[in-house]
Amino acid sequence: MPETDDELRDQLLARIKSRRASIHAYVRTTTPRTARLAKTSLISSAAVSVLTAGPAMGGDAFTTGVAGLLHLPTDTIVWRVLCLGAVILSIVAAVCTYVSKANDVGTRLLRAETCHAELEALEALVQFGELRVAEAVKLYQQYVSGIPFIQEDEPAPAPQPAHA
Numbered sequence: 001m002p003e004t005d006d007e008l009r010d011q012l013l014a015r016i017k018s019r020r021a022s023i024h025a026y027v028r029t030t031t032p033r034t035a036r037l038a039k040t041s042l043i044s045s046a047a048v049s050v051l052t053a054g055p056a057m058g059g060d061a062f063t064t065g066v067a068g069l070l071h072l073p074t075d076t077i078v079w080r081v082l083c084l085g086a087v088i089l090s091i092v093a094a095v096c097t098y099v100s101k102a103n104d105v106g107t108r109l110l111r112a113e114t115c116h117a118e119l120e121a122l123e124a125l126v127q128f129g130e131l132r133v134a135e136a137v138k139l140y141q142q143y144v145s146g147i148p149f150i151q152e153d154e155p156a157p158a159p160q161p162a163h164a
Helices: 005-069 076-102 104-128 133-144
Strands: none
Touching: 005 076, 005 104, 005 133, 104 133
């Protein structure tokens, strides 16, 4: 027996809600990770500047002073520690930047948030009967085709009519 428009509408609404939940979960987990990568890169880059500023501006007087302050036999150790720290932090900053750019996280987040808004509007149109189901399905497919990187959860089963 073919399904009625109401049954198809309920199934589509369940699928839209499920997809919006998947998108929301993606945005909720990806946004903090992206922020951590950006902050780590920024702080690492700033720390590299701090590590290299002393010797660059103070020269031998700076490194000799630090060596004397730390009771080191020579200022060579100061140079080595500062250079090693700068190299390590430069690598950290580069890796964080690469990971963020390689996964195109910013663009993906924008596409996910846009799709979420489109699906929210579509849900309202379907809910209030402003669109035929066939048109709504086409729009749904068009919207979700832009976010293939977000896995679709299983949609909740469509509500079944109560039997008297």
